Amino acid sequence: MPDASDLARQLARNAESVCRHYLPQGRRQGRYWLIGDVEGTPGRSLFVRLTGSDTGKGAAGKWTDAATGEHGDLLDLIAANQRLASLADTLEEARRFLALPPPEPKAFEPLLPVPSGSPEAAQRLWAISQPIHDTLAETYLRQRGIIDLRECGSLRFHPNCWYRADEDDSPGTPRAFPALIAAVCSDDGPLTGIHRTWLDPNGGGKAPVATPRRAMGNLLGNGLRFGRAGSVLVAGEGIETILSLRQIMPTIPMIAALSAGHLSALQITPSLHRLYIARDNDPAGQHAADTLAKRAIGAGIEPLMLTASLGDFNDDLQRLGRDEMRAAVRVQLAPEDAEQFIG
Numbered sequence: 634m635p636d637a638s639d640l641a642r643q644l645a646r647n648a649e650s651v652c653r654h655y656l657p658q659g660r661r662q663g664r665y666w667l668i669g670d671v672e673g674t675p676g677r678s679l680f681v682r683l684t685g686s687d688t689g690k691g692a693a694g695k696w697t698d699a700a701t702g703e704h705g706d707l708l709d710l711i712a713a714n715q716r717l718a719s720l721a722d723t724l725e726e727a728r729r730f731l732a733l734p735p736p737e738p739k740a741f742e743p744l745l746p747v748p749s750g751s752p753e754a755a756q757r758l759w760a761i762s763q764p765i766h767d768t769l770a771e772t773y774l775r776q777r778g779i780i781d782l783r784e785c786g787s788l789r790f791h792p793n794c795w796y797r798a799d800e801d802d803s804p805g806t807p808r809a810f811p812a813l814i815a816a817v818c819s820d821d822g823p824l825t826g827i828h829r830t831w832l833d834p835n836g837g838g839k840a841p842v843a844t845p846r847r848a849m850g851n852l853l854g855n856g857l858r859f860g861r862a863g864s865v866l867v868a869g870e871g872i873e874t875i876l877s878l879r880q881i882m883p884t885i886p887m888i889a890a891l892s893a894g895h896l897s898a899l900q901i902t903p904s905l906h907r908l909y910i911a912r913d914n915d916p917a918g919q920h921a922a923d924t925l926a927k928r929a930i931g932a933g934i935e936p937l938m939l940t941a942s943l944g945d946f947n948d949d950l951q952r953l954g955r956d957e958m959r960a961a962v963r964v965q966l967a968p969e970d971a972e973q974f975i976g
Contacts, residue, residue, distance in 0.1 A: 637708060637720065640727045644707035645694030647731070648683045651707050654730065655714045656681075670698060670786035671713035672764045678784050678860070681710070699861045701787040702818045716763040755817070755827040755850035762789035762814045770813040773832050773839075778950040779876045781883055787857055788872075789814040796831055801843035810840040815857045815872055817850060817891070820900050826850020828857065828891050830872070848891060854900035860886035862902040865970060867939070868925065869911030869946075870896050870918060877946040878911060878939070881959040885974040893917040897924035901932050907967060911939045911946060939965050 644651050652659060652666035658675045659668030664684050669676020678700035685693040697704040703713075711730070712723040747753035765771045768790040771782065782788075794812035810831040817826035828848045831840035839845040857872060859879060867887040869875050875889040890896035893913070897920070901908070908929045912922035926936035941949050942961055949958045963971050 637724060640724060640731070641694065641706045641708050642687050643731055644711075644727060645685075645687065645692060648681060648694045648707065651694075651711075651730070652681055652683070655711060669784050670700070671703070671710060672766060672786070673714065674783060676784055679786075681707075698786055700784045700859060701816060702823065702858065702861075703786065703816075713764075718761045750849045752825050752850040756824055758791065758794070758849075759789065759814065759816060759824060759827050762791045765790045765813070768792075769811045769832050769834070769836060772836055773813060773830075774873075774876065776836075776838065777873055777877075777947055779873065779880060779947075781880050782876075783883060784859065785876075787816040787818070787859065789816070791829075794829055794831065796840070796842060799843055806842060810834065810842070813872075815889075815891075817848065817852055817855050818858050819855045820862070820902055824850075825855050826852050828852075828872070852891060852895055853898055854895075856891060856895065856899060857889040858886075859888070860884070862886045862888070863904055864906040865909070865974075866902065866905055866907075867909040867911060868896065868899055869939075870913055870921070871945070871947075873947040874911055874913070874945050877950040877958075878962070880950060880955055881962060882974045885970070893921035897921040897928075899925060901929060901934065903932075905929075905932075905934045907935045907937060907970070909937050909939050909966070911941075913945050914941060914943075937965070937967065 656668045656673045658673050659666050664682060666681040666683055667677045668679050670679055679696060679698040681696040682693055685691045694707040696710055708723055708727060711726055715726055717723045717726060765788050770790040791812045791814050793809045795809050798806040811834055812832060813830040815828040816824050817828060819825050826849055831842060831845045833840050865885060867878060867885055870890055870893055872889050875887045879887060890899050910922045910925055912918055929936040939962060943949050943952060959975060963975050
């Protein structure tokens with residue numbers, strides 16, 4: 634009976650058929666299948682190699698999402714596309730696609746424990762989370778005025794994410810809530826941690842808990858990435874801040890550092906020529922932005938501040954509207970970036 638590696642090789646030999654079945658909105662370009670993300674959103678950031686050797690560098694079936702840093706083989710792609718939480722379910726789906734018989738049953742082998750809060754624990758939570766489309770996480774973001782979620786494969790949803798109550802929580806606080814899950818990645822791509830935003834199960838915004846936002850894994854220097862940084866990057870603190878800016882500039886690479894302290898310590902990509910810093914209008918946010926700007930100057934990178942008209946850019950989006958926010962941000966960009974990214 635074929636094992637996982639055998640199935641991956643068989644899928645790779647039929648890579649274009651796999652792509653046409655699971656990613657029908659994509660298209661072939663040369664040796665690659667291009668699509669927006671693992672869910673099949675139209676776009677060009679995810680590319681699957683259609684031809685190549687069975688194994689090793691350049692193997693057929695290998696894919697990379699340049700927007701999120703995710704990568705893998707066609708088994709990984711099927712798991713993400715079909716929202717499959719276990720290897721067994723993924724192998725069953727692959728056999729179904731390849732019209733192979735089911736495997737012989739074998740004993741259950743539990744995963745070995747990993748340290749709480751570690752990158753390994755973060756990777757496991759990410760693996761069992763699902764894309765945000767048609768979930769409470771998407772509803773939450775839409776309530777904040779964030780409608781355009783193209784190429785947001787770095788965001789996922791968990792319907793019942795464990796919450797550890799602390800001394801500031803009310804007695805009887807539930808042990809789990811739905812949660813928006815965000816991937817924290819290093820500059821070269823690998824997932825180093827995740828950020829959780831627990832949500833009200835009734836759709837009323839964030840969950841009624843003392844600390845509705847928490848992170849796990851290695852965050853220092855890393856962040857939630859939308860697009861791969863080239864010569865220009867927008868950096869800010871919060872997820873909603875960066876997603877609000879993406880509503881008016883969806884193609885410029887951005888990163889959310891997830892706190893003021895982490896913004897000031899953000900790893901600066903050597904390829905950058907210009908760094909836009911979305912500054913929060915509070916003392917901690919201003920200090921973090923100034924610190925990051927000084928570090929950018931020391932690295933030979935031009936820093937430019939993006940300042941919200943109100944408290945932050947999500948306030949601007951919700952209260953001023955997209956058109957007024959676009960006009961206010963446009964004049965803060967370098968002319969060539971305004972022309973390229975905001976129109």
